Amino acid sequence: MTQQPHTHDEQAFNKLLATIRIANEWCFHHVQQFLGSIHLSHTLQMCKRSTGGRVQASVLLWNLLACWNDSETAVYFAISNPDLSLSSISVKPLNGNFCKLGRAGSLRKKMEFSSQVVSRTYSILFSAKFGPFSNPLRGRPSAVHDERAG
Amino acid sequence: MREIEVALTTKLCQDLSTWLPRFHLYADAIIAKGSHIGAGNDCRVVGFTDSTLIPTCRPHGNGNHQHKIHDFTQFDGNHRLHGHKFLGLSYPDGLISMYGPYGGTRHDGATFLAARIVVTLIHFRATNLGWWAISETQLSHSGCIVSG
Numbered sequence: 001m002t003q004q005p006h007t008h009d010e011q012a013f014n015k016l017l018a019t020i021r022i023a024n025e026w027c028f029h030h031v032q033q034f035l036g037s038i039h040l041s042h043t044l045q046m047c048k049r050s051t052g053g054r055v056q057a058s059v060l061l062w063n064l065l066a067c068w069n070d071s072e073t074a075v076y077f078a079i080s081n082p083d084l085s086l087s088s089i090s091v092k093p094l095n096g097n098f099c100k101l102g103r104a105g106s107l108r109k110k111m112e113f114s115s116q117v118v119s120r121t122y123s124i125l126f127s128a129k130f131g132p133f134s135n136p137l138r139g140r141p142s143a144v145h146d147e148r149a150g
Numbered sequence: 151m152r153e154i155e156v157a158l159t160t161k162l163c164q165d166l167s168t169w170l171p172r173f174h175l176y177a178d179a180i181i182a183k184g185s186h187i188g189a190g191n192d193c194r195v196v197g198f199t200d201s202t203l204i205p206t207c208r209p210h211g212n213g214n215h216q217h218k219i220h221d222f223t224q225f226d227g228n229h230r231l232h233g234h235k236f237l238g239l240s241y242p243d244g245l246i247s248m249y250g251p252y253g254g255t256r257h258d259g260a261t262f263l264a265a266r267i268v269v270t271l272i273h274f275r276a277t278n279l280g281w282w283a284i285s286e287t288q289l290s291h292s293g294c295i296v297s298g
Contacts (some may be wrong), residue, residue, distance in 0.1 A: 021200050023198045023240055024198050024199065024200035024240050026240070026243055027238055027240040027244070028200075031246065038204060045207050046206055046224070051206050052234055052251035053251070055204055056250075057235070064243040067245075071244030073240070073243065073244035074244045075240075077182075077242035077243070078179065078182070079175055079179040079181075079242050079243045080243070081244070082245070083245065095175065
């Protein structure tokens with residue numbers, strides 16, 4: 001049973017810590033929405049499938065997606081995404097939209113899509129000899145400069 | 151394939167030195183958003199950590215409900231589920247470093263210590279690469295950990 005805060009100090013402390021958890025829960029939610037198979041507990045059978053590796057692979061793919069498209073967290077903090085340079089990585093999304101098939105397609109299409117993206121990402125990343133972050137610093141957006149100057 | 155997976159996830163998702171060139175951007179963004187922690191000090195917050203439980207099946211199936219095979223190492227009493235514990239380190243630009251998997255019984259603080267984030271941050275500070283801090287909810291305030 002969770003003990004609820006009663007005093008003013010306890011409520012303030014709980015609210016302060018809740019803000020940190022919310023920022024993390026956003027990221028966990030994004031990962032689970034992006035690759036929903038990691039949340040299907042009845043298919044995550046230990047010693048039969050790589051249950052831990054599937055989560056790490058989904059995080060890797062989410063980081064790639066967050067570099068291509070602005071994530072909600074980056075918009076909230078008004079910060080630029082890293083340049084996945086990632087000139088050496090040129091993974092092209094299927095049908096021109098990375099999220100389209102993953103959101104609207106059937107489960108079979110989702111799994112095929114995920115497996116294709118994983119295999120293609122691994123092949124391209126491995127050919128790049130693990131050097132994708134040679135120039136991750138792309139600079140600060142001008143909007144942030146204007147906001148702080150004002 | 152397994153070696154590639156381990157190498158990639160270690161290189162891209164867990165290596166703090168990968169994100170080091172962008173730490174000052176993270177700290178500036180957090181302070182600009184109104185954080186009073188780290189403003190005007192040398193120690194600057196760059197990320198937030200929290201643990202999550204990824205539920206899995208009961209080890210060896212539901213036939214193991216009488217605990218013939220010890221499955222308590224994957225059981226989280228808080229969520230009352232079997233699963234893996236992952237420590238997520240999220241940055242303000244939406245990128246995530248995921249540490250794990252750990253057993254479901256491990257506390258958030260134990261996963262934080264096992265991830266050796268503090269050791270890496272202390273190494274950064276000793277080598278004059280900056281005094282960075284991680285905002286954590288389960289551990290007490292120290293040099294590289296900020297609670298709240």
